[in-house]
Amino acid sequence: MENSSRSSSPALILLAWLLVGIPLGWGVYRSGLNAVKLFQPATAPATTPAAAPAK
Amino acid sequence: MSSFLDRDRSVAKPGFSRWLVPPAALAIHLSIGQVYAFSVFKNPLLALHGADGSVWSLKEVGYIFSIAIAVLGLSAAIFGAWLEKVGPRRAMVYAAICFGLGFEIASFGAANHSLVLIYLGYGVVGGIGLGLGYISPVSTLIKWFPDRPGLATGLAIMGFGGGALIGAPLGNELMTHFKAHGFANPIPATWITMGVLYFLFMLYGAFTIRVPAADWKPAGWVPSATHRALISSHNVSVQQAWKTPQFWLLWIVLCTNVTAGIGILEQAAPMIQDFFKGHVLAAAATGFVGLLSLFNMAGRFLWASVSDWLGRKVTYFIFFTIGPVLFFVMPFLGSNHANSVPLFVTVACIALTFYGGGFATIPAYLKDLFGGYNVSAIHGRLLTAWSTAGIVGPLIVNGILDHYKAAGLNRLDGYRLVLHIMVGLLCVGFVANLLVKPVDERHWLKEVPAGEPTGAAH
Numbered sequence: 001m002e003n004s005s006r007s008s009s010p011a012l013i014l015l016a017w018l019l020v021g022i023p024l025g026w027g028v029y030r031s032g033l034n035a036v037k038l039f040q041p042a043t044a045p046a047t048t049p050a051a052a053p054a055k
Numbered sequence: 056m057s058s059f060l061d062r063d064r065s066v067a068k069p070g071f072s073r074w075l076v077p078p079a080a081l082a083i084h085l086s087i088g089q090v091y092a093f094s095v096f097k098n099p100l101l102a103l104h105g106a107d108g109s110v111w112s113l114k115e116v117g118y119i120f121s122i123a124i125a126v127l128g129l130s131a132a133i134f135g136a137w138l139e140k141v142g143p144r145r146a147m148v149y150a151a152i153c154f155g156l157g158f159e160i161a162s163f164g165a166a167n168h169s170l171v172l173i174y175l176g177y178g179v180v181g182g183i184g185l186g187l188g189y190i191s192p193v194s195t196l197i198k199w200f201p202d203r204p205g206l207a208t209g210l211a212i213m214g215f216g217g218g219a220l221i222g223a224p225l226g227n228e229l230m231t232h233f234k235a236h237g238f239a240n241p242i243p244a245t246w247i248t249m250g251v252l253y254f255l256f257m258l259y260g261a262f263t264i265r266v267p268a269a270d271w272k273p274a275g276w277v278p279s280a281t282h283r284a285l286i287s288s289h290n291v292s293v294q295q296a297w298k299t300p301q302f303w304l305l306w307i308v309l310c311t312n313v314t315a316g317i318g319i320l321e322q323a324a325p326m327i328q329d330f331f332k333g334h335v336l337a338a339a340a341t342g343f344v345g346l347l348s349l350f351n352m353a354g355r356f357l358w359a360s361v362s363d364w365l366g367r368k369v370t371y372f373i374f375f376t377i378g379p380v381l382f383f384v385m386p387f388l389g390s391n392h393a394n395s396v397p398l399f400v401t402v403a404c405i406a407l408t409f410y411g412g413g414f415a416t417i418p419a420y421l422k423d424l425f426g427g428y429n430v431s432a433i434h435g436r437l438l439t440a441w442s443t444a445g446i447v448g449p450l451i452v453n454g455i456l457d458h459y460k461a462a463g464l465n466r467l468d469g470y471r472l473v474l475h476i477m478v479g480l481l482c483v484g485f486v487a488n489l490l491v492k493p494v495d496e497r498h499w500l501k502e503v504p505a506g507e508p509t510g511a512a513h
Contacts, residue, residue, distance in 0.1 A: 007070020013072055013074050020214070024217045034345030037345075038343050038345075040342075
């Protein structure tokens with residue numbers, strides 16, 4: 001049987017990806033904010049608890 | 056309800072897009088990846104006391120995470136063959152139940168100041184959910200993407216890295232929220248909420264997942280006529296696979312690669328502060344940890360996808376040739392030598408992409424060698440290498456650094472020793488990868504047993 005992706009609605013596929021993409025994007029954004037601190041001048045002590053990196 | 060979970064009920068109807076399958080797998084991996092953000096609960100847990108008033112030590116609280124990872128490897132190894140029979144949907148639903156229930160039991164433990172209940176809930180019950188969830192989408196993805204197995208499994212396993220990026224801020228935000236609403240101990244409410252949220256999110260994955268029909272193949276795709284020695288057109292059963300030298304060589308490959316990564320991850324924040332004393336403070340070290348997480352996640356997708364073009368052996372060849380060089384030079388980039396923060400960070404981040412890539416490329420390597428028939432089960436057994444590395448890695452790192460501290464020696468020399476031991480381990484991995492040859496014909500499955508789902512070997 002040959003199959004193609006033509007029958008599944010593109011909107012449904014987009015929605016499926018958005019449902020996982022939005023929380024992942026939020027997590028990446030929050031980590032990005034943390035990462036920026038590395039390139040800021042060393043002046044203030046830390047106030048944010050460090051999360052363990054994904055092993 | 057039970058029939059809905061059957062493999063037969065999850066076979067995709069004609070016209071179902073295979074691009075709906077990776078989000079289903081991602082929903083599972085983004086959820087269970089929370090385990091690597093467990094450290095956000097360490098300090099709040101340390102502030103709790105046992106029911107008898109005793110203080111919980113860092114070591115005792117650390118066992119929660121260790122139990123969860125150990126049970127992950129064990130349950131993946133034990134339930135892998137069962138998963139192949141019942142299909143991904145049932146396994147995903149059970150994973151959702153276990154992972155969600157684990158949080159609820161643990162919340163009861165936190166409310167009643169019982170560490171044993173937290174071990175049982177988050178560690179054991181949740182750990183079973185981790186193992187089932189980790190391997191459940193692997194063979195399904197490989198069957199949907201016979202043309203790009205690395206990309207497909209890389210997407211899912213990238214989710215495990217991404218799960219920590221979500222789990223850490225989610226845990227922190229929820230604890231802040233509940234504390235602001237009068238909860239003196241915000242952990243139980245946070246865990247109840249997270250248990251429900253992750254349960255629902257994992258169910259979304261379970262209900263979206265579909266397995267392809269037995270004779271399905273991507274439109275217009277024909278298996279490559281070019282013979283590649285390490286891509287088998289035959290299947291090997293899980294019972295046979297772990298009797299082959301190839302299985303144990305890949306076990307060493309995964310174990311050494313993961314142990315080396317732990318050499319950086321275990322002490323990332325204090326290490327960069329020690330290497331650049333006075334220049335990198337705690338906030339910047341947190342940023343370093345965040346950056347490592349991002350590169351770890353990116354490496355999972357990048358390298359697994361690239362392995363579809365390069366081949367798995369070449370991909371690991373890259374990890375095990377460039378990796379040792381990076382680990383070797385890292386101690387010489389600190390303030391007492393080259394004194395370059397950007398160079399140190401760049402080297403560590405590249406090394407972390409190899410670490411993530413090693414996790415994500417291994418399912419496709421297994422599929423190449425053993426075929427798609429039992430790949431989830433074989434992958435499950437291989438994950439015992441991860442459990443081993445999870446014990447050995449921290450033992451090496453913490454053991455050496457504790458010794459240097461106790462003996463009053465220079466901590467920087469301790470880091471150098473740790474990183475150079477990792478160079479040796481990566482060299483062992485290099486040799487193991489080099490020794491991988493096609494699986495001998497006598498291990499091939501002659502025919503798929505009656506009633507068993509057929510898996511594409513292509």
